[in-house]
Amino acid sequence: MATIVVPSSLRRYTDQQTRVTVPVNTIEEALARFSENSADLRNHLFSGDSLRKFVVVCKNGKDIRLLDGLATQICNDDEVQIIASVAGG
Amino acid sequence: MNALASVGIAPELSDQELRRFGRHLIMPEFGIEGQRALKAGSVLLIGLGGLGSPASLYLAAAGVGRIGLVDADVVEETNLQRQIAHGYKVLGVLKNASAEARMLDLNPDVVIERHDVRLTIDNAVELISQYDVVIDGTDNFPTRYLVNDTCAKLGKPNVFGGVLRFDGQLSVFDARKGPCYRCMFPEPPPVEFAPNCAEAGVLGVMPGVIGALQATEAIKLISGIGSPMIGRMLIYDGLDLSFTTVHLAKDENCPTCSKAPEDIVLQETVMVCAAPVGRTISGEKLLERLAANDDMIVVDVRNPSEWLSGRIVGSRAFSKPDLEQALDEAGETDLPKDRDLILVCQSGMRSSAVIKSLVAAGYQPSRLYNLDHGMNAWAGAVEA
Numbered sequence: 346m347a348t349i350v351v352p353s354s355l356r357r358y359t360d361q362q363t364r365v366t367v368p369v370n371t372i373e374e375a376l377a378r379f380s381e382n383s384a385d386l387r388n389h390l391f392s393g394d395s396l397r398k399f400v401v402v403c404k405n406g407k408d409i410r411l412l413d414g415l416a417t418q419i420c421n422d423d424e425v426q427i428i429a430s431v432a433g434g
Numbered sequence: 435m436n437a438l439a440s441v442g443i444a445p446e447l448s449d450q451e452l453r454r455f456g457r458h459l460i461m462p463e464f465g466i467e468g469q470r471a472l473k474a475g476s477v478l479l480i481g482l483g484g485l486g487s488p489a490s491l492y493l494a495a496a497g498v499g500r501i502g503l504v505d506a507d508v509v510e511e512t513n514l515q516r517q518i519a520h521g522y523k524v525l526g527v528l529k530n531a532s533a534e535a536r537m538l539d540l541n542p543d544v545v546i547e548r549h550d551v552r553l554t555i556d557n558a559v560e561l562i563s564q565y566d567v568v569i570d571g572t573d574n575f576p577t578r579y580l581v582n583d584t585c586a587k588l589g590k591p592n593v594f595g596g597v598l599r600f601d602g603q604l605s606v607f608d609a610r611k612g613p614c615y616r617c618m619f620p621e622p623p624p625v626e627f628a629p630n631c632a633e634a635g636v637l638g639v640m641p642g643v644i645g646a647l648q649a650t651e652a653i654k655l656i657s658g659i660g661s662p663m664i665g666r667m668l669i670y671d672g673l674d675l676s677f678t679t680v681h682l683a684k685d686e687n688c689p690t691c692s693k694a695p696e697d698i699v700l701q702e703t704v705m706v707c708a709a710p711v712g713r714t715i716s717g718e719k720l721l722e723r724l725a726a727n728d729d730m731i732v733v734d735v736r737n738p739s740e741w742l743s744g745r746i747v748g749s750r751a752f753s754k755p756d757l758e759q760a761l762d763e764a765g766e767t768d769l770p771k772d773r774d775l776i777l778v779c780q781s782g783m784r785s786s787a788v789i790k791s792l793v794a795a796g797y798q799p800s801r802l803y804n805l806d807h808g809m810n811a812w813a814g815a816v817e818a
Contacts, residue, residue: 350678352601352669352671353598353599353600353601353671353673354598354599354601354629354634363671363673363674389627397623398619398620398621399619399621399622399623399627399628401618401619401680401682403680403681406678406679406680406681407680407681408618408680408681408682408683410683410685411681411683426669426678426680428603428667428669428680429623429627430575430596430618430619430622430623430628431596431597431598431601431603432572432573432574432575432578432596432598432622432628432630433484433573433596433597433598433630433634433636433641434481434483434484434485434486434570434571434572434573434595434596434597434641
């Protein structure tokens with residue numbers, strides 16, 4: 346089970362849960378499972394099959410673009426962080 | 435160590451400065467050389483709001499020699515929940531003037547250069563080129579991309595901070611040594627995914643934490659101590675009280691920093707809607723329809739406190755949370771489907787989201803109008 350760390354801007358889709366666990370093998374599967382119950386959430390994260398350009402996903406604190414992108418493998422106890430850009434100041 | 439200090443041409447410290455900065459000077463990693471480097475250094479602080487408030491005060495207090503302030507706004511009461519450089523005594527005063535007075539009270543030796551303007555593509559290069567380090571304390575995506583692109587073009591470190599609700603982010607974008615903001619986020623979100631603090635709220639202390647950290651990074655960069663947050667981003671979750679550092683990728687195809695600096699062209703960043711639904715009505719057109727007593731209902735989806743503080747005459751209050759709750763629970767609202775509905779919020783963003791929800795609940799898009807730019811652009815009568 347990998348853990349998705351949910352930023353507060355997306356917690357309305359997770360009943361305000363800060364962490365959601367998913368039994369999967371890749372980042373792509375994890376995000377698909379994470380967003381399977383909400384078209385709005387899926388739309389927030391993806392444009393077609395690609396991650397949106399204002400969303401960064403990290404595995405254990407490393408941008409998945411430094412790894413294998415959405416195909417990055419995840420194992421038990423891995424953490425998947427979703428970072429949405431925020432502009433408030 | 436700062437280059438000026440290391441070659442011995444940084445300014446000497448006065449007796450008063452030696453006393454004031456005593457607690458810096460006794461730290462061997464910083465010492466008198468670090469303090470002299472700060473005095474020789476300069477920072478451009480863009481935005482004197484929630485992030486800029488603590489950053490400005492700490493930069494002045496720490497002894498940065500020259501600080502530029504870029505802001506054209508005046509202090510409003512709604513700022514005071516988080517913008518602690520200001521106060522009730524300066525309501526209506528330029529934020530730059532308010533901050534300048536507080537900074538000089540902390541350190542009368544700091545040179546403050548006020549630029550009482552908004553950062554634009556016409557003045558960005560001229561302003562940013564005059565300083566060693568930039569702190570991005572702005573509150574909107576277009577200005578953040580302009581700050582990033584200008585810093586990349588000029589080879590300046592950009593100390594980035596962003597806050598929203600209970601989230602904070604901090605990084606140092608220095609295109610010479612690591613990724614830039616566009617490497618991380620090549621494009622801004624569509625407006626419906628990009629609420630600002632006025633739309634989504636922010637816990638007042640969040641920019642306090644991030645703004646103070648921005649000042650820390652600027653001081654480190656100037657004095658040459660420690661490891662700046664280049665290639666990393668700090669994610670602060672105020673609800674969990676967790677700080678997480680993530681490692682960022684430099685994009686070899688970055689639309690900004692993959693280019694030679696002289697080839698980077700500054701452009702306006704336009705915020706767009708991902709999928710506009712329904713229709714848009716301008717303030718002028720709505721004024722005409724109100725004057726003609728057209729059959730329609732103006733629905734203000736802001737929070738009750740916003741509605742009470744000033745609303746379009748005759749508008750009905752139906753906050754976005756209440757409206758969405760009604761749709762969630764009953765699948766409908768008491769708003770008629772056979773009349774034109776004019777949806778209003780502060781900027782046009784929440785009302786746009788409401789229109790999408792109403793269309794999903796069976797309302798005709800052709801009957802739903804979003805007031806363009808919301809109350810921010812409304813020039814007609816207001817009742818409170």
